[in-house]
């Protein structure tokens with residue numbers, strides 16, 4: 001075993017200062033990848049059991065148990081497709097881009113391990129159409145002997161339209177299949193009817209990288225770091241008022257204070273912390289001692305989502321930031337279901353009104369009412385995430401919202417917005 005159980009970092013071990021780690025360096029660091037083919041009892045494949053013992057949960061945002069999803073795909077009659085979700089439409093996240101561009105062989109290993117265990121008919125890597133990592137990935141794939149011999153599974157790199165919704169799994173399947181990058185009605189779910197109607201194992205790029213390590217070192221090795229409720233390590237993208245914005249690997253149970261320190265400390269006075277991105281939850285400045293343990297966070301109604309921490313300085317106006325992201329989410333939504341068409345529009349409009357003019361026409365109560373109304377009503381998780389983002393802000397920053405309700409715009413409203421709201425449509429058209 002080339003990486004001792006207590007070694008840290010794991011995923012980011014040996015990452016070159018620039019460019020991608022080549023296959024030879026990757027092999028010498030991690031050793032050969034053991035590939036075990038499809039078994040008679042497909043749901044009890046040794047790697048699935050090991051992933052179950054490891055307690056591996058997906059890193060795409062939902063935290064779904066990976067072994068359960070693999071079992072559901074393995075139980076289907078038709079040969080499945082493996083789909084690596086590296087679309088990363090969340091503007092505050094860059095961990096998947098980092099993995100694919102700097103450590104592509106870890107992601108490829110995970111996809112190969114999944115394809116072998118499922119007896120897959122092909123592997124597809126889905127990347128944003130503007131991703132600079134696509135070329136790196138193609139070059140890394142060309143270095144793999146497993147993909148160049150007879151009987152190798154066909155591998156494709158699919159470029160999908162930029163957009164927040166594109167990475168949602170049914171939208172991704174549709175986009176890869178040549179359709180619109182919009183969520184489709186479920187059921188059927190991708191595990192039963194995905195790419196070209198085949199069962200499809202869709203998972204996040206980081207989840208595949210973790211599978212690559214567990215396939216080599218096993219569940220006990222994985223659990224040697226982290227906590228019982230949040231075993232192993234994970235990547236977190238830290239941005240905002242921080243010394244060194246970027247991607248950090250942390251073990252489950254690391255505190256926010258430790259993460260901030262590892263990222264170079266605060267660069268400005270702390271105003272608040274956004275955990276989990278635009279489907280995430282807010283913490284006030286007193287939240288620095290929170291444990292970033294998925295289990296503990298869940299018990300407090302918080303989540304790290306796809307591993308995102310944004311540090312808001314106290315000079316920013318949180319009300320204006322929340323209003324701007326709420327409008328962006330409404331524009332990024334597919335507007336094909338009621339909660340997005342009506343609910344998100346009403347929430348964003350009322351936030352904008354509150355921010356600019358105060359609470360003249362009951363904007364406050366409209367925001368609270370609509371946040372409750374949109375939950376569980378959409379075909380995908382976007383409206384639930386948006387409502388969580390807005391309603392936790394309302395709870396944590398009540399004095400700031402009350403102040404806007406009474407007086408309208410504040411000095412901070414005049415400043416530049418810090419939370420990014422990229423114009424994907426304009427980028428695609430250019």
Ligand SMILES: Cc1cc2nc3c(=O)[nH]c(=O)nc-3n(C[C@H](O)[C@H](O)[C@H](O)COP(=O)(O)O)c2cc1C
Pocket residue numbers: 057058059060061062063064066085086087088089090164165166167168169170202203204205207380381382
């Ligand atoms: C609006 C929305 C956007 C999403 N975007 C991404 C994404 O960019 N990348 C990703 O891996 N998962 C994304 N997801 C989650 C996927 O639907 C899916 O759960 C995930 O790819 C499964 O991988 P995992 O089990 O490894 O987490 C998104 C979900 C929603 C509701």
Ligand code: SF4
Pocket residue numbers: 165183184333334335336337338339340341377378379380381382383
């Ligand atoms: S809930 Fe919103 S984003 Fe999701 S499919 Fe419906 S309209 Fe589109």
